[in-house]
Amino acid sequence: xxxxxxxxxxxxxxxxxxxxxxxxxxxxxxxxxxxxxxxxxxxxxxxxxxxxxxxxxxxxxxxxxxxxxxxxxxxxxxxxxxxxxxxxxxxxxxxxxxxxxxxxxxxxxxxxxx
Amino acid sequence: xxxxxxxxxxxxxxxxxxxxxxxxxxxxxxxxxxxxxxxxxxxxxxxxxxxxxxxxxxxxxxxxxxxxxxxxxxxxxxxxxxxxxxxxxxxxxxxxxxxxxxxxxxxxxxxx
Numbered sequence: 667x668x669x670x671x672x673x674x675x676x677x678x679x680x681x682x683x684x685x686x687x688x689x690x691x692x693x694x695x696x697x698x699x700x701x702x703x704x705x706x707x708x709x710x711x712x713x714x715x716x717x718x719x720x721x722x723x724x725x726x727x728x729x730x731x732x733x734x735x736x737x738x739x740x741x742x743x744x745x746x747x748x749x750x751x752x753x754x755x756x757x758x759x760x761x762x763x764x765x766x767x768x769x770x771x772x773x774x775x776x777x778x779x780x
Numbered sequence: 781x782x783x784x785x786x787x788x789x790x791x792x793x794x795x796x797x798x799x800x801x802x803x804x805x806x807x808x809x810x811x812x813x814x815x816x817x818x819x820x821x822x823x824x825x826x827x828x829x830x831x832x833x834x835x836x837x838x839x840x841x842x843x844x845x846x847x848x849x850x851x852x853x854x855x856x857x858x859x860x861x862x863x864x865x866x867x868x869x870x871x872x873x874x875x876x877x878x879x880x881x882x883x884x885x886x887x888x889x890x891x892x
Binding site for chain 1: 820823824872883
């Protein structure tokens with residue numbers, strides 16, 4: 667089954683404790699991205715990757731890191747989480763250009779930073 | 781950055797009625813997409829309409845695009861309780877074919 671998986675689904679952590687949210691897709695998609703969703707603000711893009719070893723900042727990259735060492739995986743790293751990073755996070759992937767391909771989303775990771 | 785704005789923010793209808801949601805955007809687009817999100821879940825792609833198309837159908841969904849007014853509408857006909865979800869439009873700008881920009885969504889409640 668074609669899917670994007672994320673782990674963990676729920677995470678409660680404390681300020682400053684480094685964490686990684688994993689994302690994996692089994693569709694051989696070139697493009698992957700991370701979003702955060704906050705009430706009233708919709709989905710905002712954090713980082714995206716157009717292919718292996720090619721990553722770029724989205725609209726709200728501060729406080730986050732990503733890597734793309736393999737085509738299928740695109741982990742999101744919070745080196746020193748802060749309470750304002752409490753949010754619902756989504757990983758997404760698609761085959762290529764946004765004008766040609768639909769985007770597939772993971773189930774989401776609900777992160778709480780205390 | 782450009783953002784699609786959905787209207788209304790929330791909509792409550794009776795099962796069997798039609799639901800219409802609107803999306804407006806600011807700059808020229810390559811295409812516009814509609815997504816659905818059940819509460820707390822990932823978004824699911826519904827339909828993509830290109831800038832040179834005016835109308836598109838998929839099952840009970842009908843999407844229109846008016847590039848002169850920079851607006852789109854999503855019509856769900858004969859709604860069902862299972863259609864209860866948030867609906868988002870997402871635009872792809874002409875000058876950025878890699879980036880999808882999402883609106884803030886319309887929350888639809890279909891009462892049984």
